[in-house]
Amino acid sequence: MEREIRQILAAHGRLGVDVYSLDADADLYRNGMTSHASVNVMIGLEEAFDVEFPIEMLRRSTFESVASIETALNSLTATLAG
Amino acid sequence: MTAAPVAAGLRIRSGVDLVAVSDVDNAITQFGQRYLDRVFTAHEIESCAGLAQRVAEGLAARFAAKEAAIKVLRPRDTPLDWRSIEVRRDADGICTLQLSGTALLLAEQAGIVDISVALSHEGDIATAMVVALCATPPEDLTSTTEREK
Numbered sequence: 486m487e488r489e490i491r492q493i494l495a496a497h498g499r500l501g502v503d504v505y506s507l508d509a510d511a512d513l514y515r516n517g518m519t520s521h522a523s524v525n526v527m528i529g530l531e532e533a534f535d536v537e538f539p540i541e542m543l544r545r546s547t548f549e550s551v552a553s554i555e556t557a558l559n560s561l562t563a564t565l566a567g
Numbered sequence: 568m569t570a571a572p573v574a575a576g577l578r579i580r581s582g583v584d585l586v587a588v589s590d591v592d593n594a595i596t597q598f599g600q601r602y603l604d605r606v607f608t609a610h611e612i613e614s615c616a617g618l619a620q621r622v623a624e625g626l627a628a629r630f631a632a633k634e635a636a637i638k639v640l641r642p643r644d645t646p647l648d649w650r651s652i653e654v655r656r657d658a659d660g661i662c663t664l665q666l667s668g669t670a671l672l673l674a675e676q677a678g679i680v681d682i683s684v685a686l687s688h689e690g691d692i693a694t695a696m697v698v699a700l701c702a703t704p705p706e707d708l709t710s711t712t713e714r715e716k
Contacts, residue, residue: 528602
């Protein structure tokens with residue numbers, strides 16, 4: 486999952502650094518991701534993982550790092566599986 | 568330095584944001600209706616209908632307005648639906664902000680009694696500024712600096 490997240494960040498995150506060399510906990514906003522780019526990342530994740538981020542997840546911290554995105558996706562996919 | 572109150576018990580909050588029109592244009596091309604429906608209200612989409620470049624310019628300015636409003640509302644990590652901050656455009660082209668849901672709640676908590684928005688775009692840049700009048704004093708006079716992004 487982490488590699489797919491990084492691929493989507495590379496495609497849509499508009500990061501100023503190489504996303505594949507970023508620490509999983511690195512702050513994506515501090516590394517160049519704009520608010521608008523985070524929308525593209527969100528929709529890119531939704532299409533790739535066939536999920537939809539609910540309003541309660543539309544917060545800055547959800548998309549703040551590779552690790553936080555992975556946590557959110559795990560939560561969404563677990564909900565779908567349950 | 569601390570800001571002087573504009574009137575007894577009233578303070579100003581402001582927010583500004585810039586968005587690249589090409590970023591919005593690309594998002595529409597890549598994600599289509601899914602992108603539009605997640606971010607904009609039906610009124611906003613309808614207000615910007617027309618040629619593709621005009622659509623992107625108008626929506627980019629509206630996204631900038633939403634982000635500028637977020638800087639005013641200061642949600643920190645409170646979940647916020649972009650559609651709860653709506654730019655309403657009247658028949659004369661005058662734009663106002665209409666808040667609902669969590670955005671309205673945050674405005675009420677901040678004591679916001681009036682809020683104003685201005686939009687502009689030129690070339691690939693769209694911008695918006697939001698100014699709000701608050702009836703309650705801020706929690707901390709030294710922490711009025713906006714977050715950077």
